[in-house]
Amino acid sequence: xxxxxxxASFGPAAPEEILRPARPWFIALSLAVGLxxxxxxxxxxxxxxxxxxxxxxxxxWCIQEPRQVGVGTAWLAGLVMDVADxxxxxxxxxxxxxxxxxxxxxxxxxxxxxxxxxxxxxxxLLLVCAGLVLVVRYVGGAALPSWTYVxxxxxxxxxxxxxxxxxxxxxxxxxxxxx
Amino acid sequence: MRPIxxxxxxxxxxxxxxxARLVFFGLLSLVLLxxxxxxxxxxxxxxxxxxxxxxxxxxxxxPGLAIGYFARYIASKSDLADANAALEHELAVNAPAVxxxxxxxxxxxxxxxxxxxxxxxxxxxxxxxxxxxxxxxxSQKLYIDRGTSDGVEAGDGVIDDTGVVxxxxxxxxxxxxxxxxxxxxxxxxxxxERSGARSVMFGSGTGRAPELRFTxxxxxxxxxxxxxxxxxxxxxxxxxxxxxxxxxxxxPGEMFARIACRPLAGVDRSEYLLVLARPRVASPPPQEDxxxxxxxxxxxxxxxxxx
Numbered sequence: 001x002x003x004x005x006x007x008a009s010f011g012p013a014a015p016e017e018i019l020r021p022a023r024p025w026f027i028a029l030s031l032a033v034g035l036x037x038x039x040x041x042x043x044x045x046x047x048x049x050x051x052x053x054x055x056x057x058x059x060x061w062c063i064q065e066p067r068q069v070g071v072g073t074a075w076l077a078g079l080v081m082d083v084a085d086x087x088x089x090x091x092x093x094x095x096x097x098x099x100x101x102x103x104x105x106x107x108x109x110x111x112x113x114x115x116x117x118x119x120x121x122x123x124x125l126l127l128v129c130a131g132l133v134l135v136v137r138y139v140g141g142a143a144l145p146s147w148t149y150v151x152x153x154x155x156x157x158x159x160x161x162x163x164x165x166x167x168x169x170x171x172x173x174x175x176x177x178x179x
Numbered sequence: 180m181r182p183i184x185x186x187x188x189x190x191x192x193x194x195x196x197x198x199a200r201l202v203f204f205g206l207l208s209l210v211l212l213x214x215x216x217x218x219x220x221x222x223x224x225x226x227x228x229x230x231x232x233x234x235x236x237x238x239x240x241x242p243g244l245a246i247g248y249f250a251r252y253i254a255s256k257s258d259l260a261d262a263n264a265a266l267e268h269e270l271a272v273n274a275p276a277v278x279x280x281x282x283x284x285x286x287x288x289x290x291x292x293x294x295x296x297x298x299x300x301x302x303x304x305x306x307x308x309x310x311x312x313x314x315x316x317x318s319q320k321l322y323i324d325r326g327t328s329d330g331v332e333a334g335d336g337v338i339d340d341t342g343v344v345x346x347x348x349x350x351x352x353x354x355x356x357x358x359x360x361x362x363x364x365x366x367x368x369x370x371x372e373r374s375g376a377r378s379v380m381f382g383s384g385t386g387r388a389p390e391l392r393f394t395x396x397x398x399x400x401x402x403x404x405x406x407x408x409x410x411x412x413x414x415x416x417x418x419x420x421x422x423x424x425x426x427x428x429x430x431p432g433e434m435f436a437r438i439a440c441r442p443l444a445g446v447d448r449s450e451y452l453l454v455l456a457r458p459r460v461a462s463p464p465p466q467e468d469x470x471x472x473x474x475x476x477x478x479x480x481x482x483x484x485x486x
Contacts, residue, residue: 039232040239041311050314071200075208083228084236086349086356087315089221090211097208101201140216142317143363143384149316 051156062103074100115161123157319362342420342444374399391438
């Protein structure tokens, strides 16, 4: 532990560890990176499995920093995503707003669990979000997609532990600063 | 006596409750959804945000393009030799057809003029490259690297070297969205090459074969028939290959036959496409015949290598 402090500190934060508040620019940067990851062109299997990175990042901040990222931010991010994906205006916006609200509602409960069990709850939230998009598009007259439609939310849930560790890394108290 | 203030101190004030926010933004989303699907008022907003996002999109394309370039660069010499041999063979096989083509085209042009047929296609053809495919699982779209600055307009037909790919549905300065013929909202007027029977091919969405709807069971159609554009919509010039009929199911109880097709173009594979810009003047006046014929010939020459 002493020898490799950087490596030892990489991993999920212990429950008793108190995270420092996230800096606004870091939140903005992570959202921009999430948007970029959504825009990166893929094809074939990779595209069928590609999770919604922006939704994941939004979900993380809605759970960790509800005072800074909430329904309004999520809604705006959804509008940008609607343009980037050339989908109907309001489709992602509505889904992200509902996602942000659900995250704020369940955040205290989600945070009590270890990361792998958090991932299961995140999967449910993401599936609800995807289902909402499905309903909106189906009412709008689109054809039902194939069963692979449920793959991206599940892949997103699998990425949740990794994403949590990455996004909470800058907020963890530094060992050296105490002495 | 002064009244005691009852408002909570500022640090307890968190604004509207999350539920109130959800209701507000949810309703706003529904209004947007409705206006966008019904009236398309918001195209300017969409265009502005899309232009802002464009540099980011181009930057994110760069790694993939670099990998592709590098992969092509290190393709082994034997691969290239094989490809060269195959191409030369193909050239030899096609030589008679190519040599006869010019002659036939001249005869055809003469016959058309004799019949006083209106020039079906006088626009320019714009070569384009596919940037990326759409990410929306509900629709079949792709994006090409030509836009309004190159003369592409919404409604232009798009083909590749084997057939019709789709139609331009939205144009930005250096980017255009092409809706594929397999999309659920696309319809292509076609006719059967063998019998001349006319029909309309409708896309069926992701993973499903396009079909000819509203075709009587008595229509002269068989599995294996080639469908070409009939040209009556003014979007696609007549005679472009569209699809092959794969299945004709006629059941006595139904009014229409169920006819499934397979697109001939590499709708989901082609990398290079051709946008068929429509002629700017629909029907030129007769006295400008010689002037109007020049751009038409230019368009024909641009399309000649594609066959």
